[in-house]
Amino acid sequence: MLYDDESELTRYIWNNHEPHMTDFERRVGRAILARQKAAAVEGEAMKRTLSKRWGLVGDPEVDSALSAGPEPFRRSVGKRILLECGDAIVNRCPRCRRVIRTPRARQCLWCGHDWHKADPSMETMTTSVSPERLTE
Numbered sequence: 001m002l003y004d005d006e007s008e009l010t011r012y013i014w015n016n017h018e019p020h021m022t023d024f025e026r027r028v029g030r031a032i033l034a035r036q037k038a039a040a041v042e043g044e045a046m047k048r049t050l051s052k053r054w055g056l057v058g059d060p061e062v063d064s065a066l067s068a069g070p071e072p073f074r075r076s077v078g079k080r081i082l083l084e085c086g087d088a089i090v091n092r093c094p095r096c097r098r099v100i101r102t103p104r105a106r107q108c109l110w111c112g113h114d115w116h117k118a119d120p121s122m123e124t125m126t127t128s129v130s131p132e133r134l135t136e
């Protein structure tokens with residue numbers, strides 16, 4: 001599998017940072033999915049419903065956001081969020097610096113590096129609550 005930092009960043013942000021998106025960006029994101037589904041589905045009636053109702057085909061704002069295709073739109077949203085929030089929101093492999101699947105993943109699918117046990121202090125912070133906390 002070929003690694004492309006920009007498309008991995010785009011995927012990562014769309015999968016993990018939806019809260020940073022505007023309502024419009026989320027709306028267009030859902031429209032992209034519906035349009036892709038519409039293109040793949042059998043049957044004209046189903047295609048029409050998916051395209052119009054969920055894909056928002058004919059909505060001038062959405063159509064213009066997607067005039068260059070879904071990927072340029074997804075990338076520009078990713079770039080905006082990165083500029084606003086900084087690189088710290090991206091989980092990268094400590095060894096190869098590539099983008100990891102999720103914010104909490106501790107294994108790199110690109111180079112195979114696994115750092116589950118590398119930092120025990122981080123481990124307890126994220127996975128366990130002390131008994132005293134529970135009885136408070």
Ligand SMILES: [Zn+2]
Nearest residue numbers: 093096108111
């Ligand atoms: Zn790696």
